[in-house]
Amino acid sequence: MKEIKKYFESRIGNYSFYFEDLNSGFVYGYNENVKMTAAGCMKLPIAIALLKEVENLNFNLNDKILIGQEDKVYGTGILHEFLEREYTLYELMVAMLIQSDNTASNKIINLVGKEKINESIREMGLKNTVLNRRTSDEIYDDNNDENITTSYDLCKCWKILFEKKYLNQELSDMLIDILKRQQLKNKSALYIPDDLKSNISNKTGDKKAVENDTMFINIEKGTFAFSVMSNEIPNSVYGIVTIAKAGKMMWDNITNYWS
Numbered sequence: 001m002k003e004i005k006k007y008f009e010s011r012i013g014n015y016s017f018y019f020e021d022l023n024s025g026f027v028y029g030y031n032e033n034v035k036m037t038a039a040g041c042m043k044l045p046i047a048i049a050l051l052k053e054v055e056n057l058n059f060n061l062n063d064k065i066l067i068g069q070e071d072k073v074y075g076t077g078i079l080h081e082f083l084e085r086e087y088t089l090y091e092l093m094v095a096m097l098i099q100s101d102n103t104a105s106n107k108i109i110n111l112v113g114k115e116k117i118n119e120s121i122r123e124m125g126l127k128n129t130v131l132n133r134r135t136s137d138e139i140y141d142d143n144n145d146e147n148i149t150t151s152y153d154l155c156k157c158w159k160i161l162f163e164k165k166y167l168n169q170e171l172s173d174m175l176i177d178i179l180k181r182q183q184l185k186n187k188s189a190l191y192i193p194d195d196l197k198s199n200i201s202n203k204t205g206d207k208k209a210v211e212n213d214t215m216f217i218n219i220e221k222g223t224f225a226f227s228v229m230s231n232e233i234p235n236s237v238y239g240i241v242t243i244a245k246a247g248k249m250m251w252d253n254i255t256n257y258w259s
Contacts, residue, residue: 001028004249011242013209013233018151019250021258022162022223032152035128036229039205040076040100041212042147044157044179045129047097049120050089050112051171061090065107073135077101097178097203102135109134124166126153151227154214158201158225162216176201176216187213187240188226188247211239213247221258226250 001019008015008030016031053059064086072080077099079087087095092108095101109117109131117131129149161172179201185192189200202215214227228246233239 001250001253004246005030007246007249008242012238013230013242015228015230015242016151017226017228017246018155020155020159020225022159022225024222029152033128033150035148035150036212036231037207037210038129038147038149039207039210039212041149041154041203041205041214041227041229042129042131043096043100043105043205044154044203044214045121045124045126045149046105046108046112046117046131047093047175048124048157048160048167049117050093050108051167051175052120052123053112053116054089055168055171059089059111061088061093063089065089065092065111067092067103067107071103071107073102073106075102075135077103077105079103094178097175098181100184100204106134124156124160126156129153149229151214151229154227154229155225158214158216162223162225176218179203179216187211187243188215188228188250189213190244191248192217192251206236206239209233211236211243213243215247217254221254224254 004017016034018029018032020027054061066086067079068084074080079095079101080103092104096104096108114131121129131147133145160166161176164172182202184204185197187204189197189202196219199219200215200217205212210231212229217224228243230239
């Protein structure tokens with residue numbers, strides 16, 4: 001994994017990554033506790049917080065939620081293109097995770113509450129993760145307004161789901177399964193063979209000068225969590241290429257050194 005660190009040091013921008021073998025406990029990281037803009041990766045801890053409320057019987061995934069014109073947020077997602085209608089809470093969660101739908105994300109934040117989500121984040125032990133705001137079309141120049149996390153905390157989300165110590169088994173497995181259907185596997189997972197991509201759950205995030213990806217890999221060789229975060233990159237293509245090459249290095253390590 002040292003070659004990933006050296007590679008990031010040679011690239012323009014700031015990077016962090018964290019890798020953990022969830023079976024053996026082997027870990028390797030670089031700037032893994034440096035707080036960075038979460039972008040769409042924030043939707044992973046939001047989803048865990050929502051499902052904790054479902055487990056506590058405060059919500060039901062079959063609850064019907066109205067999405068009106070005033071709820072629509074542009075950017076990623078597709079719900080803003082549809083007429084006013086009701087969705088189940090499950091449908092909103094799936095849209096938030098698979099399409100990174102901002103309208104669905106904001107509605108879920110409104111329903112659960114920002115403070116309740118941050119309380120759940122603290123309960124999970126995500127010490128450097130904070131939900132500061134909803135998703136919006138505005139560009140925030142003040143980092144205090146950004147949603148913040150770290151590559152370590154994102155991997156810890158996968159560990160929490162894998163160990164089923166925060167959510168029950170049904171809800172943990174449900175979330176991992178939904179994120180296997182994530183449509184964007186063009187970053188860390190780009191060079192992983194296509195026939196194994198169905199064993200990968202991931203959540204990407206991006207905005208101006210930011211590209212992130214966090215993933216959970218469950219294959220015969222073992223179960224792994226891997227997160228990469230970046231900021232101050234020249235453009236999105238540069239960031240995606242950088243993360244994809246780092247993902248290939250990570251995958252080559254698993255292929256060559258894990259049996």
